[in-house]
Amino acid sequence: MMPLCYNLIVQRARKHIFGEMVGSNASKKEGDGYDFAQIRPYMYGENVKRIDWKQSAKNGEIQVRSFFEEKEIHLHVIGLMNGSMHFGIEHSKQEVMSEVVALLGLSAIKNSDFFALSLLGDKLLWQSPASKKEAMVRESILKTLQTPLLGEKINWDYIQEYALYHIKKPSLLFIIGDFFELPKLGAIARKHEVIAIKVRDHFEEKPWSMGALHVKDPITLKEDKVILDEAFIKRYSAKQKEQDIALESCFKKEGIKTISIYTNEDPFVKLFATLRML
Amino acid sequence: MFDVHFEYPFVWLLVVLFIVCSVWCKRKSQSLYIPHLLSMPLHVKRYKLSFVLKWLSIVMMILALSSPITQYQSNSVKLSHAVMLLMDVSESMSRAGIDARSSKSKFNTSKELAASFIEQRENDNVGVIVFxxxxxxxxxxxxxxxxxxxxxxxxxxxxxxTRTAMYDALFLATRLLQKNSAKEKVVILLTDGFNTAGKITLEAALRAVESEKIKVYAIGIGRSGEYDETILSLIALKSGGAFFRASSEQMLVEVYQKIDAMQKSLQKSETPMRTNYLYMYPLLVGILALFWYVWIRVREESL
Known part of the structure; x- marks a missing residue:
């Protein structure tokens, strides 16, 4: 059974990617691309077709036009399928994660880049082969939406092992999760270019006073009563803030770029606004 | 001694019902899936308090329903007897010993035993008339x-x-006991002779004794025939008391012991077991715990 929001997510992502997004992935490496980089002296062994004869005549020295290399990117998305992703006030975090997967997947195939998705918990839940086909992106979106999350718990040792040994080619690695625990990304960041996408709900960071609630933890499935009063919220928020500071310093230390997306926000706007700035 | 026990101990079975229900009865409110909140141990304290209050209220109310009571015998110092000791001090009492072997006079023997008897009367009002x-x-x-x-x-x-105004003494004792509020009025009449003096007749004395419901324990001292056995036994019979013959010191001691035992058995039968109902104390605690619990719940819900 296809979730109701699946079509909506795909349509919205397609509209954003094929309607508004322009440009391709530039590389800082010089090579056989179309983007002009500079005019510099000819070096032995270079392609003679690149010699700029006018500039050579002016300077009395052979000059070549160099261009930026057009790079084929391997875009790999890792979805952290923690039980805590089964939450959200306006939209569930799982839906937002699916939308991010859709946006990244469609933009990758639009640029003729390879796209692959791996959904990880304490083991591999699902993975797609690297592909440039839209059908694979669609299946990835569907799997992200449909994978059951309750009771799932992520294992950073496994994630690290997977990213290092199962993703063979150095890739642009997007890791999507809520990051409520400190990740082990040091080794991964040395192999891949890592961008962490933090999907959260405002309620998780600062809940509001709701009185007595019977709460079931989606990770441990433990059930208990919680009194959401001002004192609780104050201490809970302080603890989360402290944890976020530790998380930020961890990302900074490893040189990992982060994007925060909340469930009440448009993932496209937030994602590409931040990506352009990176 | 206080001895707490329950009138309806089977009511305690309700506790089992509550425990079973707390495990098996399903809660109406559904749980919400919210991550991270349970990792904070902050909610536990108040939750424990409301848990304690809920069970305190249940247990206390069941305790009240089982009706705890204490039963004890009232050791009331309330006057239960008024004892009037009528002692014959006529000349005959000093003539000879109570028996042939006794070196002491009847008077000395009887007054020593009477003094000892008086000292043993713990809760009784005691008076002495001599005649x-x-x-x-x-x-x-x-x-x-x-x-x-x-x-x-x-x-x-x-x-x-020198003579013996026995009826006068009996009448005087009646007068003295008349206004006394004691439940049991007793006269111990100790004599060794016949009524030889006085203005009161036997009929008047008996009427007075009967009208006041005074028990007369009559003791004749000496050998048989020395005292008016017929009159003494009549007086004892009419008043519901008893007549004793004391022909030796030992017998007189035994007579006093018998009278003492009779008095004590009367006292025992008159002190019923008293019951104190204690249900109001657990009920009060239970209601207060319930109010506190309700207040916490209302406060929690209205946050």
Missing amino acids: GDFAYVATPLTFDHQSASSIVQNLNEGIAG
């Missing part, structure tokens, strides 16, 4: 047993003359 030619009050009804005993020991033979 000879006339009857007079040696000590009115009093709780000061020490003084009464002392007065008896200091009596001398012939202090009231």
